[in-house]
Amino acid sequence: MANIYFVGLGPSKMFLTKASIEAMRNADLIMLDKYTSITCDLTAEALTEITGRPVILADRNLLENRQREIIKHLDEGRNVAVVTVGDPMIATTHVSLAIEARKKGHDLKVIPGISVHCYVISKSMLSSYKFGRSVTVTFPVLGKLDPTPYRVIKANREQGLHTILYLDLKEDAVMTAEVALNYLLQLEKEIGEGVLTHEDWIVVGERLGCPDERVRAMKIKAAKMEKFGEPPHIIIVPSRNLYEMEVEALKCLV
Numbered sequence: 001m002a003n004i005y006f007v008g009l010g011p012s013k014m015f016l017t018k019a020s021i022e023a024m025r026n027a028d029l030i031m032l033d034k035y036t037s038i039t040c041d042l043t044a045e046a047l048t049e050i051t052g053r054p055v056i057l058a059d060r061n062l063l064e065n066r067q068r069e070i071i072k073h074l075d076e077g078r079n080v081a082v083v084t085v086g087d088p089m090i091a092t093t094h095v096s097l098a099i100e101a102r103k104k105g106h107d108l109k110v111i112p113g114i115s116v117h118c119y120v121i122s123k124s125m126l127s128s129y130k131f132g133r134s135v136t137v138t139f140p141v142l143g144k145l146d147p148t149p150y151r152v153i154k155a156n157r158e159q160g161l162h163t164i165l166y167l168d169l170k171e172d173a174v175m176t177a178e179v180a181l182n183y184l185l186q187l188e189k190e191i192g193e194g195v196l197t198h199e200d201w202i203v204v205g206e207r208l209g210c211p212d213e214r215v216r217a218m219k220i221k222a223a224k225m226e227k228f229g230e231p232p233h234i235i236i237v238p239s240r241n242l243y244e245m246e247v248e249a250l251k252c253l254v
Contacts (some may be wrong), residue, residue, distance in 0.1 A: 002074040003027075004101045006088035008113020011209025012123040013041045015114050016050070019088065020083075023111045024051040031058040033094075036233050037085040038174060038212035042199035047083070050119040055121060058082070059171070060093075067097050074106045088117035116208055117164060121235050123215040124203045124248035130239060132161030137235075138168045139178040150187040153237050154195045177204045177233040182224055196220065196237075201250060203236040204228065217253035 007015060024030055024047065032044055034057045042070045044055040047158045062069065063082065073080050088094055088110060102108050122126050131191060135152040150163060156163045157203040167175035181202075198221035206229045238250070 001105050001107060002077050003079045003107045003109055004007075004070075004074055004098070004108045005079070005083075005111060006094055006098060007081050007083040007085055008087040008089075008115070009042050009085050011116060011119055012039055013046060013050075015209055017111075017113070018152075020111050021050060022084060024053060024081050026061050027053055028078040029049075029053070029221065030081045031063070031070070031086040032054045032056065033058055033063060033082065034062075035060045035169065035171070036096065037191060038169065038206060039085045040212075041147055044083055048143060049242060053081075053235045063097060063113050064093055065102055068241055069238065070097065071100060071104055071106075074104065084113070084156050086119075087117075090115040090117055106121045112202040114209075116166075116232075116234060118232060119208050120164065120203075120215070120236060123205060123208070124217075124236055125252065126162055126203075126238060127243060130160065130162050130246075132156035132159060132163060134164040134166065136166040136168060137174065137175065137183055139173065140183075145183055145187055145190075147187055147191060148185060149211045150193075152183075152193055156237075157195065157239060158252055160239045162239050163237040165237060167231070167235070171231070174231045175233075176237055177206070177223070177228045178226075180187060180233070180235060181220065185220070185224075198224075198238070201238055202254060203250070205234040205236075205239065206230075207232065208234065215253060217250040 007020045007023050047055045135149045137149045153163045203217045
């Protein structure tokens with residue numbers, strides 16, 4: 001039997017932990033999840049330099065649909081590390097692989113990392129107790145927008161909760177904050193339930209964990225005029241009933 005490690009790398013190299021590096025060095029093969037998120041410096045080359053181990057770029061097809069190939073490595077006695085930017089089990093689909101490996105009798109080891117979810121909450125300084133369900137803003141399919149983000153923001157706001165918006169990532173496209181906001185405002189125009197107005201505040205995180213990171217609070221009307229930096233981006237839509245301390249915290253990010 002072999003070990004399969006699910007390793008969280010954090011948002012960038014500076015957030016790698018001793019535990020994550022040790023787990024990767026214990027593996028015979030490292031598979032870098034390249035579809036869950038993007039990063040400024042956690043490349044296959046960088047991980048090979050740090051660990052001395054071969055690194056394979058793993059796409060969604062390999063990690064979800066071709067899991068037998070990964071299990072085969074384990075069955076042949078090779079330890080495998082599946083490594084992910086952020087945390088290995090938050091906003092990923094790796095649980096199914098973990099279950100299959102465990103059913104085969106292999107040892108399962110999860111090494112948590114700093115997720116973008118926790119990172120942006122901390123950077124926003126908003127109350128962590130007031131975050132509701134998170135949701136991903138996706139690209140249109142056949143020209144039609146998915147209204148789920150709009151509905152989630154509405155449901156959270158009805159409970160006085162903040163909403164984290166992840167932005168879609170495809171093989172050939174990375175959604176930016178500008179595009180996401182345009183989609184959300186288009187949904188507001190189509191559905192018209194007053195969930196988003198130009199006077200609402202948002203928090204936009206750009207390239208979290210990287211040297212050129214920015215986390216800023218602004219009204220939507222200002223964000224529409226803003227030129228954001230390179231992705232990845234993430235957005236928080238705060239509740240409309242902020243604590244006084246939360247209001248002051250947002251002012252620190254203006």
